[in-house]
């Protein structure tokens with residue numbers, strides 16, 4: 256599994272063939288996306304969820320998407336230490352993936368990694384991502400259930416929250432409820448949610464948690480499972496696959512090009528030697 260995961264992360268041609276063979280064996284796992292600001296307590300929450308799931312006898316695969324930003328650089332080591340209790344447990348497989356500054360890549364690689372874990376028979380797959388940027392929003396959308404972690408007093412007030420995050424959350428977790436402002440945050444959140452309306456008529460529940468003390472873990476999982484039940488399990492799977500297919504196409508197209516193709520073409524465009532429409536037309540023909 257480790258070797259397959261490395262191949263998937265490096266997007267080798269072998270990994271594509273492997274995924275083709277493995278795909279018929281996927282479709283069983285429950286995938287939970289956990290997203291939120293750096294320091295919100297995602298890893299702590301993931302740690303608690305792993306513990307809870309292991310208590311139920313379920314196997315777990317974890318994909319931790321490490322942003323390479325210096326911002327949360329310290330949290331990466333913290334994650335390792337916090338999760339180290341599970342390293343000796345064969346029922347838990349943890350894989351960190353670094354965001355690369357390159358175009359595309361991360362979301363598709365994460366999708367493949369989740370499918371790999373699914374094919375390997377993991378019951379639940381947890382994907383931890385930082386809730387900033389389009390990549391993360393896309394990854395969150397790939398999960399069956401997206402849980403957004405908010406904390407009081409971190410500028411996470413509801414007004415300041417990005418609309419994108421509000422839209423993708425199936426479950427809200429107000430973590431660090433041991434700190435002042437948790438109730439206020441919860442109230443604001445519920446008021447905002449009361450005004451919003453989702454097409455599927457789901458009203459995202461708000462769960463209070465103190466992840467560092469293991470509080471709210473069971474409730475968070477229950478909320479995720481309620482959503483799955485409400486959703487009739489894979490009701491929106493078609494929608495999500497349409498998105499993944501677009502991503503795959505985008506990635507496969509971009510793979511055919513070098514960065515220099517773009518810089519050289521940009522030069523021709525800026526000097527008005529060639530128009531951008533003809534360049535893209537030529538590229539499409541080449542593909």
Ligand SMILES: Nc1nc2c(ncn2[C@@H]2O[C@H](COP(=O)(O)OP(=O)(O)O)[C@@H](O)[C@H]2O)c(=O)[nH]1
Nearest residue numbers: 293294295296297298299330431464465466467
């Ligand atoms: N007070 C308090 N601190 C917490 C809670 N959950 C996590 N933390 C702490 O918040 C810090 C960041 O947690 P971490 O899980 O690494 O956050 P991540 O960056 O979102 O993965 C750590 O020092 C945790 O111990 C909580 O419920 N209450």
Ligand SMILES: [Mg+2]
Nearest residue numbers: 297298330334
């Ligand atoms: Mg973390």
